[in-house]
Amino acid sequence: MNASDFVGTYKGKGHEQVDGNGKVTLPRDPDSERPSRIVYTAEGLVIVVSTPPDRQRLNCKHLTEASAADLVAAAQGVVAYAGRYEVKGNKVYHHIDVSFFPNWVGGANVRDFKFEGKLLILTTQPDENGAVERIYWERVERA
Secondary structure (H helix, E strand, O other), rough: OOOHHOOOEEEEEEEEEEEEOOEEEOOOOOOOOOEEEEOOOOOOEEEEEEOOOOOOOOOOOHHOOHHHHHHHHOOOOEEEEEEEEEEEEEEEEEEEEEEEOOHHHHOOOEEEEEOOEEEEEEOOOOOOOOOEEEEEEEEEEEO
């Protein structure tokens, strides 16, 4: 596999939590889609945007009119970042240049990957307890 195998647009198809012993502790529900996209370009850019499915619309016409409390509520659970990506072995590295979460800027999200037909499965690196998250993305023909 190389970087060109990733090129395309993918739609979020759920995720699951797996503990350090390999037991799925939060199973994936492929029917409950989270509004998410990940895009890999031929130029080496990765863009990720993911929002909770149940976010409430704000009672204002423009973002600058939103209250601080509304903005906090709207931001809950949002993941958004972009940067370049590279593939090394069975891992894809997302080198983050811009992010909604400023602590990620300048770092890398490293994911093990596996393709199953149209599905791209990205797995986080184990946490201190050995737990991982598997994130499922389905390649789409039209963005």
